[in-house]
Amino acid sequence: MSTDTATDQATSLLRFATAGSVDDGKSTLVGRLLHDSKSVLADQLEAVERASLGRGQDAPDLALLTDGLRAEREQGITIDVAHRYFATPRRRFILADTPGHVQYTRNMVTGASTAELAVVLVDARNGVVEQTRRHAAVAALLRVPHVVLAVNKMDLVGYAESAFAAIAGEFGAYAASLGVPEVTAIPISALAGDNVVTPSAHMDWYGGPTVLEHLETVPVGSDATDEPARFPVQYVIRPQTAAHPDYRGYAGQVASGVLRVGEPVTVLPSGRTSTIAAIDGLAGPVDVAWAPQSVTLRLADDLDVSRGDLIAPTGTAPGTTRDVEATVCHVADRPLRVGDRVLLKHTTRTVKALVKAVPSRLALDDLTQHPDPGELAANDIGRVVLRTAEPLALDTYADSRRTGSFLLIDPADGTTLTAGMAGTAFAAKTPVAAADDGWDFQ
Incomplete structure (x- = not known):
């Protein structure tokens, strides 16, 4: 078999994530996508209809197809990352519906870490807001190859082309400043179904693909x-x-x-x-x-x-190193501090490591660096310097999302603390001997 066959097999599956501010309609979009593409089983739809009637709604709330947690249904927001699997005749999909609230930035990082495409939703009435910029920055940081800007709730602005054009222009300029290689803007109404699976009859000024058409045709994968x-x-x-x-x-x-x-x-x-x-x-x-x-x-x-x-x-072959500089997203509730002893898991290898420094913390709203924060709290993204007890064969994350990423783990209870993306490491060209003492990093 040729590597061309490998590429064809890879592109038959698309992993994508949705993101956006609270109440921008992410779960409704995903629900509409599943419903209109005939990817919802009859018993699932019946359960949604019953839940919707119990909340006093006349029509099925399609957001409930993804908001499966009781706490999410009660609050009407997405808290956890909801994964869904569906297929059309043209492609198979794995989607991650990620939370929109700033409190759950770490969940968005988790959902987008393996995604080949990110759908960022914007409320047409509100335009690009702080959380929109935050999600665009996370997508750029994780080097998601394709970004879709879905301008939702177009029905609430009279399907005005000017409203869509203004938002698409602002977001496109911001994404370009982050180094995002490609943005596809699509005006939609997830609630009404406009341009989600079928073209909208209300926006004849738009001649691009629907969301599903773009998902089915966007080139993904790479030549091995x-x-x-x-x-x-x-x-x-x-x-x-x-x-x-x-x-x-x-x-x-x-x-x-x-x-x-x-x-x-x-x-x-x-x-x-x-x-x-x-x-x-x-x-x-x-x-x-x-x-x-x-x-x-x-x-x-x-x-x-x-x-x-x-x-x-x-x-x-990559070089090996015991000194690692990386950008990380801290996902645990307890802070990550200078001097912490952790386990570093890279591919199938787990080694002991010491947090030598936390040089900066990134403010995703304005992309400024806060120097020497001393620690990273939950949802923080920042730079860390690590010293490992044994050498690692790390690639940079820019070269490989798989072998350039790692996890930091609490050695006491196995809790995942931090997701890391290797950046500029002090890579040695020859193998480095492991330390005699497992916790001696000097």
Whole structure:
């Protein structure tokens, strides 16, 4: 199979997230998308109708298709990240309906971290507000490739083209300043269904796609040959059977790029080298494997390889480092402070780490940097400097969203504290020896 087939398979699935201010209509948009694309089961619709009648509403409240938590239904806002899976004849979708309130910025980061497209909603009556700018900044920070500006509630401004044009122009200029490569603006009314799945009869001045048309046709995925190959080892397979007495395989998922039989590779962080002797796929041996396939690699040499090691082509292997500078979003309720001892999980590798510094905290409303805050509270985004007990083979997040990201974990109870995106790291070109004492980071 060719890598072109891999690209075709990748583009058949689109992961996207919705974001916007409270009451901008995100959940209604998602509900309308599911309802009008015939992706709602009859019993689900009946449950929504009953819940709507119980709240004194005459028509089904489609927002309830995603606002499943009781607390959300009572408050009429989205708190958690609601994931939904649906499909049309043209594409399969995984959507994340993320919260709009500033209190839940961390949830928006979670929902958008794996998204290939973000739908940012704006109330046509209010235009671009602080939370709109915040969500655009998060999308840019997470390097979401495609952004859709859905100007909602156009029915409440008389479907005026001038209102839409003003909002689209302001948002487009702001997004460009953030480095967002592409913004598609669509005027909609989620409540009435205008330009969500079917074209609006009220906005003949708009000649672009509906939301669903754009979701079905936007190019996603990338050619695997354009990215350096990365293979985090998840499990070492030693069957010890009579049929395979010497079998030693390294199982995992190709994080990026393409791996080929006969290719020279380096195992990190040790720096030892070998050659790929065989690749075992689900249906048997293959000559080539590409992201995001799950395979088992066999090497020509008997090396000491374990879970958490990274196998990469020798010519494009990343450097290793114990000093990490990164942008992070703090997701836990307890603050992250200088001097905190944490666990850092990068792909399949988990190491001890120390928070050496918190140089700045980002204000997403105006994109200013607040220097030396000393700590990061829940929902804060800022820069941190970490020192790890063992070397890591980190890419920058700009180069790879998969191998450039990590989590900080509380070693006491396993709570996820922080989501990190590696930036400028002091990467060593040669492997660095691990510290003798697990908590000695000096």
